[in-house]
Amino acid sequence: xxxxxxxxxxxxxxxxxxxxxxxxxxxxxxxxxxxxxxxxxxxxxxxxxxxxxxxxxxxxxxxxxxxxxxxxxxxxxxxxxxxxxxxxxxxxxxxxxxxxxxxxxxxxxxxxxxxxxxxxxxxxxxxxxxxxxxxxxxxxxxxxxxxxxxxxxxxxxxxxxxxxxxxxxxx
Amino acid sequence: xxxxxxxxxxxxxxxxxxxxxxxxxxxxxxxxxxxxxxxxxxxxxxxxxxxxxxxxxxxxxxxxxxxxxxxxxxxxxxxxxxxxxxxxxxxxxxxxxxxxxxxxxxxxxxxxxxxxxxxxxxxxxxxxxxxxxxxxxxxxxxxxxxxxxxxxxxxxxxxxxxxxxxxxxxxxxxxxxxxxxxxxxxxxxxxxxxxxxxxxxxxxxxxxxxxxxxxxxxxxxxxxxxxxxxxxxxxxxxxxxxxxxxxxxxxxxxxxxxxxxxxxxxxxxxxxxxxxxxxxxxxxxxxxxxxxxxxxxxxxxxxxxxxxxxxxxxxxxxxxxxxxxxxxxxxxxxxxxxxxxxxxxxxxxxxxxxxxxxxxxxxxxxxxxxxxxxxxxxxxxxxxxxxxxxxxxxxxxxxxxxxxxxxxxxxxxxxxxxxxxxxxxxxxxxxxxxxxxxxxxxxxxxxxxxxxxxxxxxxxxxxxxxxxxxxxxxxxxxxxxxxxx
Numbered sequence: 001x002x003x004x005x006x007x008x009x010x011x012x013x014x015x016x017x018x019x020x021x022x023x024x025x026x027x028x029x030x031x032x033x034x035x036x037x038x039x040x041x042x043x044x045x046x047x048x049x050x051x052x053x054x055x056x057x058x059x060x061x062x063x064x065x066x067x068x069x070x071x072x073x074x075x076x077x078x079x080x081x082x083x084x085x086x087x088x089x090x091x092x093x094x095x096x097x098x099x100x101x102x103x104x105x106x107x108x109x110x111x112x113x114x115x116x117x118x119x120x121x122x123x124x125x126x127x128x129x130x131x132x133x134x135x136x137x138x139x140x141x142x143x144x145x146x147x148x149x150x151x152x153x154x155x156x157x158x159x160x161x162x163x164x165x166x167x168x169x170x171x
Numbered sequence: 172x173x174x175x176x177x178x179x180x181x182x183x184x185x186x187x188x189x190x191x192x193x194x195x196x197x198x199x200x201x202x203x204x205x206x207x208x209x210x211x212x213x214x215x216x217x218x219x220x221x222x223x224x225x226x227x228x229x230x231x232x233x234x235x236x237x238x239x240x241x242x243x244x245x246x247x248x249x250x251x252x253x254x255x256x257x258x259x260x261x262x263x264x265x266x267x268x269x270x271x272x273x274x275x276x277x278x279x280x281x282x283x284x285x286x287x288x289x290x291x292x293x294x295x296x297x298x299x300x301x302x303x304x305x306x307x308x309x310x311x312x313x314x315x316x317x318x319x320x321x322x323x324x325x326x327x328x329x330x331x332x333x334x335x336x337x338x339x340x341x342x343x344x345x346x347x348x349x350x351x352x353x354x355x356x357x358x359x360x361x362x363x364x365x366x367x368x369x370x371x372x373x374x375x376x377x378x379x380x381x382x383x384x385x386x387x388x389x390x391x392x393x394x395x396x397x398x399x400x401x402x403x404x405x406x407x408x409x410x411x412x413x414x415x416x417x418x419x420x421x422x423x424x425x426x427x428x429x430x431x432x433x434x435x436x437x438x439x440x441x442x443x444x445x446x447x448x449x450x451x452x453x454x455x456x457x458x459x460x461x462x463x464x465x466x467x468x469x470x471x472x473x474x475x476x477x478x479x480x481x482x483x484x485x486x487x488x489x490x491x492x493x494x495x496x497x498x499x500x501x502x503x504x505x506x507x508x509x510x511x512x513x514x515x516x517x518x519x520x521x522x523x524x525x526x527x528x529x530x531x532x533x534x535x536x537x538x539x540x541x542x543x544x545x546x547x548x549x550x551x552x553x554x555x556x557x558x559x560x561x562x563x564x565x566x567x568x569x570x571x572x573x574x575x576x577x578x579x580x581x582x583x584x585x586x587x588x589x590x591x592x593x594x595x596x597x598x599x600x601x602x603x604x605x606x607x608x609x610x611x612x613x614x615x616x617x618x619x620x621x622x623x624x625x626x627x628x629x630x631x632x633x634x635x636x637x638x639x640x641x642x643x644x645x646x647x648x649x650x651x652x653x654x655x656x
Binding site: 011012013016092093101102103104105106107108109111112136137138139140141143 | 477569570571572573574575576577580585588590591592593597605606608609612613616619620623
């Protein structure tokens with residue numbers, strides 16, 4: 001269980017239970033790694049391309065500094081966006097909160113769930129993570145919990161499936 | 172659901188029926204018309220440029236070939252299609268190239284449409300589309316019109332759980348051929364031709380085309396060349412005609428009718444389509460008014476029905492199924508909504524305004540943004556130029572979301588969304604203050620549960636055996652066991 005993030009999300013996005021259940025800390029590590037990898041690649045490519053294209057010393061240096069600042073910002077932001085994620089299980093509904101700039105709280109009644117999917121891509125698997133996705137009859141539901149421990153994800157899926165079956169509602 | 176097996180299981184010997192013998196002719200005609208519509212313009216242009224005996228001969232050859240091929244395939248399809256609709260089952264078998272045998276449970280039938288393309292209509296034929304809620308509708312092409320109507324009435328009665336026999340169903344009042352209306356039916360909404368034409372004339376596409384035509388004419392004539400002016404104006408004129416024609420042809424004679432079993436929508440000038448409206452499966456309703464319709468007080472009402480893809484049907488123009496009122500007055504809107512949800516009156520809703528702080532984000536027309544929630548529905552409306560009103564029954568809400576972007580956060584506002592099955596209806600209420608948004612979203616889940624529980628209770632009461640045995644109990648019981656077996 002985690003306390004509310006430092007900047008506070010206000011009562012609008014406060015948990016319906018005692019606290020939001022956070023994602024796995026390894027998800028934060030994954031995101032950190034991805035920021036370094038993806039933006040690092042872009043930075044190297046841009047700097048090399050600028051150096052070759054202009055033939056002067058300062059454009060690549062400016063680009064490198066700008067990229068360094070940007071990567072530092074993104075790196076810090078990962079922690080905040082990680083804390084913005086959270087889910088909560090109540091007797092009848094599942095709540096998922098996400099987003100830093102554009103915040104979102106989605107609530108899905110267990111009885112409305114058609115399928116609970118557990119997904120894990122190669123990178124997620126490397127970190128021992130999996131995401132749980134809830135599918136209802138509505139295409140706009142979009143309730144996805146990324147970055148759970150693979151075991152926790154499987155357990156959550158099983159719990160949700162059982163609750164979905166006992167509370168199933170027709171369409 | 173339907174079962175498909177490559178080799179039909181040997182069923183007890185039954186009187187399997189074939190579609191009407193004129194079917195290949197009707198199908199051939201339809202494909203010929205389709206060819207002419209698609210390639211006609213090109214061919215005509217070619218011919219007028221090089222009018223020679225040879226090109227006419229080639230054209231005739233192509234037309235003849237198409238006709239022979241479609242007649243031939245139509246004939247064999249007809250020969251190999253059989254269907255059984257009796258007191259026990261609905262089964263459609265195709266054994267032409269792909270062998271399929273579709274058997275439908277009466278209780279799974281969501282709707283039955285009678286579609287009459289122009290050619291078929293002239294021959295007194297009609298196609299039966301049986302919608303089982305998933306996948307494409309199962310079709311029987313073509314039957315005689317009277318038989319199609321009779322079978323439609325029978326299937327809908329059975330789908331509603333009536334244990335009526337086919338013979339007993341045939342004795343009930345039958346619908347007349349042209350408007351598909353029986354004596355016992357009551358018209359709720361009938362689209363007036365002038366409203367249909369007005370609604371298409373007062374549309375953006377039409378006005379753009381008109382402006383184009385006028386500019387072309389003025390410029391052309393001022394340069395002294397009438398021929399060039401007409402040439403430039405011609406495509407715009409064609410567009411204008413097609414916009415008006417499309418809307419009027421599709422929705423001509425549009426009627427929403429209350430029948431013994433639910434509602435029915437019938438419309439069309441060339442192709443007459445008559446579709447049953449499965450009220451239980453309506454997921455939401457959208458009332459819109461395009462800006463130019465406002466002076467005339469015209470509204471359009473669309474609905475989402477679970478498991479029916481109206482987008483697909485729109486392509487082949489077979490059904491405007493998603494449309495409840497194509498172009499109607501306020502009274503029409505009220506009548507239509509009252510028909511699908513008795514006791515609902517959109518004119519008597521006590522609206523709640525949104526938070527006034529939203530004027531910083533939405534300076535003009537904020538007072539039109541309103542919402543209302545009672546124990547059955549959530550209603551949201553907004554829009555100054557293009558008013559739009561969405562109604563979603565709580566029992567049909569799949570999930571709920573609160574959203575807040577940076578601007579709304581600065582003002583302490585939030586958006587609430589109610590998610591229903593995919594379609595035209597997207598329930599969204601922006602500019603709520605945070606406390607209201609939180610309350611609306613989280614309590615919506617409880618309202619949904621309560622509404623569904625009430626609905627189930629109602630259904631359970633309806634399914635209880637009636638105090639008196641129906642007139643033909645033995646046939647009904649046998650039919651039921653026959654379906655289960």
